[in-house]
Amino acid sequence: MDIMLFITGAVATTDVVEACKGVNIAIMVGGFPRKEGMERKDVMSKNVSIYKSQASALEEYAAKDVKVLVVANPANTNALILKEFAPSIPEKNITCLTRLDHNRALGQISERLDVPVSKVKNVIIWGNHSSTQYPDVSHAVVETEHGEQPVAKLVADDAWLHGEFISVVQQRGAAIIKARKLSSALSAASSACDHIRDWVLGTPKGTWVSMGVYSDGSYDVPPGLIYSYPVTCENGEWSIVQGLSVDEFSRGKLVATADELVEEKAMAYSCFSS
Structure with a gap:
């Protein structure tokens, strides 16, 4: 069954009460933007200030069951601040x-x-929305006329999968900023819609997606980080996919991106009193 949604109105406002009062879904796109040549550290202290105030507004005025999606970078750590x-x-x-x-x-x-692209599923983005993220196809498959086939088998090129593929996905955002002098706003908007749709309406059976969520220690990731995992969604709730094998190559990538998030968390917390 197809579900169609329609916008019946829009309110543009700078009043925090009007913006947040009673909201059930909040998509946080406001933040200090990353520009060409800027490091993530350059924008941390500014975003701490922004997300402290936005968190306070949601805390006071939003619906108690509000679902929050943070888009503005550094997205994982901004979500943690919130x-x-x-x-x-x-x-x-x-x-x-x-x-x-x-x-x-x-x-x-x-x-x-x-x-x-509709025939490819179950890739995973592990970790941070940054150049340390790990795009993983170890468990990804392609739907073919002969049934589902592993991506790694069909590509048959480990050097590409462990090299160029990863770097292209990791650096895609920076490449767009370099080419356009602006971020990939339309792609981000489309992806935000995908994220919310699957979170609210559920993921197709046998399919998982990647979401930055609060770590419970799964896959030996330190608890207390906002870390991207493979998840399934049902009845408005997400669940981390459990029991996937992680080889030595992948383990090193998971640890590296977790280490960056631990560093970002410490940096953000050091800005809380400033």
């Missing part, structure tokens, strides 16, 4: 966008194998 300053919002209701990277990974495999 969680810290909106303690009444359940931790499972605060997420960040890595669906953009997930979609880029699907697109790269689609292009490489010359198949429709």
Whole structure:
């Protein structure tokens, strides 16, 4: 059954009460933008200030079951800041966008194998929405006339999968900024819609997607980070996909991106009193 949604109105406002009062879904796109040549560290202190105030507004005025998606970068750590300053919002209701990277990974495999992107599923973006993220196809498959086939088998080129594929997905955002002098706003908007749709309406059976969510220690990731995992969604709730094998190559990538998030978390917390 197809479900169609329609916008019946829009309100443009700078009044925080009007913007946040009673909202059920909040997509946080405001932040200090990353520009060409800027490091993530350059924008951290500015975004701490922004997300402290936005968290306070949601805490006070939003619906108690509000679902929050943080898009503005550094998205994982901005989401963590928001969680810290909106303690009444359940931790499972605060997420960040890595669906953009997930979609880029699907697109790269689609292009490489010359198949429709709709036929590729179950790639994973692990970790941070940054250049340390790990696009993983170890468990990804392609729907073919002979049934589902592993991506790794069809590509048959480990050097590409462990090299160019990863770097292209990791650096895609920076490449767009360099080419356009602006971020990939339309792709991010489309991915945000994908994220919210699947979170609210559920993921197709047998399919997972990537979401930045609060780590419970799964896959030996330090608890207390907002970390991108493979998740399934049902009845408005996400669940981390459990029991996937992680080889030595992948483990090193998972640890590296977690280490960056630990560093970002420490940096953000050091800005809380400033």
